[in-house]
Amino acid sequence: MNSHLDRQAKSHGISLKRPSPDNVDVPITDETKQKILAVLAAGDLPQRLVKRRQSMDIPQAYLPDFLDRRRVWGISLQLYELRSERNWGIGDFEDLIEMIKVTQSLGADFVGLNPLHAPFMADPDRCSPYEPSNRQMLNPLYIAVDKVPGFRSSPELAKRLQELRRTDLVDYVGVAETKMWALRDIWQARQAFGRSADSSLSFNAFIKNGGEVLRRHALFETLSPFMRKHGYGAGWKTWPVVFQQADSAEVHSFADAHADIIRFHMWLQWLAHSQLTLAADVAKTAGLRIGLYLDLAVGEAVDGSATWSEPNAYISGATVGSPPDPFAIDGQDWHLAALHPAAIASGTNAPYLRMVGAAMRYAGAIRIDHVAALRRLFLVPLESSPDSGAYVEYPQDELLRILAESSAEFSCLVIGEDLGMLPEGLQDDLAKARVLSYRILSYEREDRGFKPADSYPRLSLACISTHDHQTLAGWWRGADIEARAEHKIVPPDISEEHVAERKRERKDLKDALDEAGTNPPARLPPNSASDEKLKDLIVSAHRFIAKTPSVLAAVRLADMTGQKRPTNIPGTSGDYPNWKPKLSVPLNELAALPLVKEIAGAMQDERGPKSDT
Incomplete structure (x- = not known):
């Protein structure tokens, strides 16, 4: 082992060991250290962001007062799985409103949902909500098209919708084609009759508030189908090099030539935002004390809108995964892009701040998938196997501060999915931060059997099973x-x-x-x-x-x-x-x-x- 290399790795938050399937720590190789240092661009990494303060002063997340005297329950589901006589073959935001009413009638206080992040609209079968294109944007497939002003049905459309409703699996390709056709028709009709969506004050305000992040996402969504039409993939890594940089001259020229389509995709985000906001308001009016409980994925697709729009915010030479364990003896590569530890909490408009705010604005609770990422992520260098990865430290203090301040701003409690291999002391820190633990019945076992009901921590969410x-x-x-x-x-x-x-x-x-x-x-x-x-x-x-x-x-x-x-x-x-x-x-x-x-x-x-x- 190279002592100088070890010091350099440690000074930049790289762990020198990883677990093995036998739960024994094994040293990572010098080659792995060098690869991780390279992908972190170690010379540019501000040290203050990777050094965790050994402090008892941990900021606390929001917790509603009524939870001091009450325990509540809710119903969790995948929004897309809902069937109804009016949806278009996929559960949508209008179905969510009906589900809120069902939940209220059953005496529950929240509706828990899968991540609603933006997918690849040009490749609808890439449908995992945990590998989204962009966590700051919403999924337009959840728009209830029949509730959009200007929608007009037809016998042909009605027949197609019946076909989509009858399937036992969501036909993402068919749903996307049908919804996008209908939404473009509404958009074009409004333009033609002088009732353009452009004239909406709230839409213009939404565009202004979304800023460059929204514009670049809409630009990506315009480029993506264009590239597929010309034989490339929906993700930017397959595109010609001149289109892989969002600020290239060729991309600027493309944007100028497709301004109306870009604005159409911003309109889709506004529609999704408006309908989800309405659902959140209905939950509040119905008396659901938590309301909507939204899930936040741990990362984004390596070739999606987020990494294309903000390349400097992401690690480009490695993906998120997990080390070898008894159920995955070779480890796992989740093929997700990780925010850079030097960028994730940097600046007054930090990526993590924007990401959690994008969910909290609608929610009474959010669940952070793989909450261990607040302290560390297991990074796998590209073209390497997972057993050649290493843990990299993240700025836990800054991230907990962002969570605490954002949760107070939006009156949104925070749940952390604290399962699997966790760094020592993390659960204690989360408890001090009032981040609820996530307790699944089948995991709550000891050598003697299942833990008794009264052993569960008060600051937790208990459940029997999840989507996995x-x-x-x-x-x-x-x-x-x-x-x-x-x-x-x-x-x-x-x-x-x-x-x-x-x-x-x-x-x-x-x-x-x-x-x-x-x-x-x-x-x-x-x-x-x-x-x-x-x-x-x-x-x-x-x-x-x-x-x-x-x-x-x-x-x-x-x-x-x-x-x-x-x-x-x-x-x-x-x-x-x-x-x-x-x-x-x-x-x-x-x-x-x-x-x-x-x-x-x-x-x-x-x-x-x-x-x-």
């Missing part, structure tokens, strides 16, 4: 184990171990529910039990999380409706339709489902009716 998990019924049947085996994510011998372990886990869960007094079924249901046979167990498990001291509890809509097809199977790509399955039940029938009513009743029994303030 099977429903509780699926977990009970071992559907997650079967899926990992089917898609060859784990070898057969490991799957056999997981099957044996699940048998013990089922018994442990039954014991924990018995101990908590949640009235589970008297006998342990078999792993092949039907939905009806598992109903009492599912309600009992929700009663368990309702009993926890956690100030928030989230009930997943997929658990309430008994979905068989998972939202996402981590480790798969083209061999499973991740982020596409729709609910099997239409929106207007949700509140009447027996399991929905029973779970809602259990949550209210343990957490109190909404009228009790």
Whole structure:
């Protein structure tokens, strides 16, 4: 090992060790140190941004006063999965308003949503909400087109919408083509009849407030389909070199020639903003004490709008991933771009400040995916394998300050997804900062079994499952184990171990529910039990999380409706339709489902009716 290189790496926040699958720290190589130093452009890295102060003075995030005396619950879902008789084959902001009304009728206080970040509109099948093109912008596919002034239907369109609604998977390509055609038609009609969207004072104010960030995103969205039409990809890394820089002469010339289309894409952002703002206002009027709970992805696509628009804010020579662990022995490369530690919190209009504000402006709560990124990220140099990566320190103090100040400005509480390998002391720092911990039932286990309900921390959100998990019924049947085996994510011998372990886990869960007094079924249901046979167990498990001291509890809509097809199977790509399955039940029938009513009743029994303030 090179001692000079070690000192240089440490002085720039690079960890000299990483975990192994056996949970033993192993040294990173000199080659890795040199690669990470190079991608950080170490000579330009301000030292104050990577040195974490050993201070007890941690700024505190906003926490509403009523949580001092009340514990509340809400429903989490994927917005795109909602079915309705009026949507266009994908859940939209008008469906969200209807879901808010359903949530209010069930006595819940928030609606939790997948990230609503902007995708690649020119490549709609790149649909993962956790690999967006730009986290500061919204997804135009969620616009309820029929609620846009000037919309006109036709028999041909009505027939196409029926086809899109009938599919069991979201047809992102068909939805995007149909919505964009209709929205362009509205835009062009308003232009032609002198009622241009340009004349809207609120639209002009939105453009002014969005500034260069909004303009460049709209420019990217104009260039992207143009490039696809000419044989390139939707992402900028495949474009001719002269178009890969947003400030090149060729890009300026293109922008001048396509000013109307650029303005159209800014209009789409304004429509999405207006409809999401309306949904947030409806939640407030309906009495939801938290309102909307929005998810914030950990990074952006390496070739998307964000990295093209602000290249100096991102690390260009490495991607975000995770080191080797027992479930991914070679480590993982998430192929996400990371904000540069020197830029992320720099300046009065820092990228992190803009990013969290873009979500908080609509929300009563935000969830930060992979909250460990407040202190460190595992960076994998391009063209390297994940086991050649290293942890890089981030300016935790500055990021917590931004979170605290922004949460106070927007009256928005903060939840941190603190799962997996966490740096020592991070959870303590987050608790001091009043960032809620994220507690999933299946993860809350010790050697003796599941942790008791009263052991959950008060400043936390408790839930049974998330978008990366099977429903509780699926977990009970071992559907997650079967899926990992089917898609060859784990070898057969490991799957056999997981099957044996699940048998013990089922018994442990039954014991924990018995101990908590949640009235589970008297006998342990078999792993092949039907939905009806598992109903009492599912309600009992929700009663368990309702009993926890956690100030928030989230009930997943997929658990309430008994979905068989998972939202996402981590480790798969083209061999499973991740982020596409729709609910099997239409929106207007949700509140009447027996399991929905029973779970809602259990949550209210343990957490109190909404009228009790």
